[in-house]
Amino acid sequence: MRTPFIVGNWKMNLTLSEVNDFLKQLTDKLPDIKKVECAIAASPIFLESLTNYCKNSPLKASAENCFYKDKGAYTGEVSPYALSDMGVDYVMLGHSERRKYFNESNKSINKKVKAVLNNHMIPIICCDETMTKQKHDDHMDWVVNPVSEALKGVSVSDAKKIVIGYEPSWAIGTGKSASVNETQEACCLIRKTIDELYNDDVANQVRILYGGSVNDKNAQELMQQKDVDGVLAGTASLKPKEFLKIINYIK
Ligand code: PEP
Numbered sequence: 001m002r003t004p005f006i007v008g009n010w011k012m013n014l015t016l017s018e019v020n021d022f023l024k025q026l027t028d029k030l031p032d033i034k035k036v037e038c039a040i041a042a043s044p045i046f047l048e049s050l051t052n053y054c055k056n057s058p059l060k061a062s063a064e065n066c067f068y069k070d071k072g073a074y075t076g077e078v079s080p081y082a083l084s085d086m087g088v089d090y091v092m093l094g095h096s097e098r099r100k101y102f103n104e105s106n107k108s109i110n111k112k113v114k115a116v117l118n119n120h121m122i123p124i125i126c127c128d129e130t131m132t133k134q135k136h137d138d139h140m141d142w143v144v145n146p147v148s149e150a151l152k153g154v155s156v157s158d159a160k161k162i163v164i165g166y167e168p169s170w171a172i173g174t175g176k177s178a179s180v181n182e183t184q185e186a187c188c189l190i191r192k193t194i195d196e197l198y199n200d201d202v203a204n205q206v207r208i209l210y211g212g213s214v215n216d217k218n219a220q221e222l223m224q225q226k227d228v229d230g231v232l233a234g235t236a237s238l239k240p241k242e243f244l245k246i247i248n249y250i251k
Contacts, residue, residue: 023059066079
């Protein structure tokens, strides 16, 4: 049984006082972690506040990115070792905005996936069809490459823990989410890819999320699909009331 997982991605938004105010509004309103797991991905400057809050809450803390080296002369980068030491649980990797604006490649994402796992955190690997469009004409083939590249050299026991986000870039921040059928088809294809790379035990344990214009109206139907284990919400995670409605979808 895969526990549903809902992740808010704050991106480069909010100030420290807004973060603290947001977290205060979640107190005592989060779902039972045995039924629904929730996390927020925040900028490194807010992670100390977030991890401190998470110590007394079922909420999990996620970074939005990190580097693949633990320490050294890499000015401006974020160490996975330091994130883990701070109590961060998850690290989002390969978000389409990172690929688009910061030239993230499947190769560097693979190094980051291993660095995150080596530091006892769980990667949330984002992918979508635009990442291999040039190489794969058959649309059923599109997502195989970013998933298999990201997982190169990752052991079976580590692969079971990972989370994959299907995040069509055309749906991110546009207000136009993928349809329920498109989402199920994509998440099913991702699960099949994991099965082929590893085995059905791993494929059945990996959680696959949908992200792209999720809101409190469409989240529940998307999450009801067989291969969709939860959602990633960007814009909707910036308003505590809307985020609370999404995470408390089980009455
Ligand atoms: C995201 O960027 O991860 C995302 C899902 O954004 P939005 O919900 O705003 O489309």
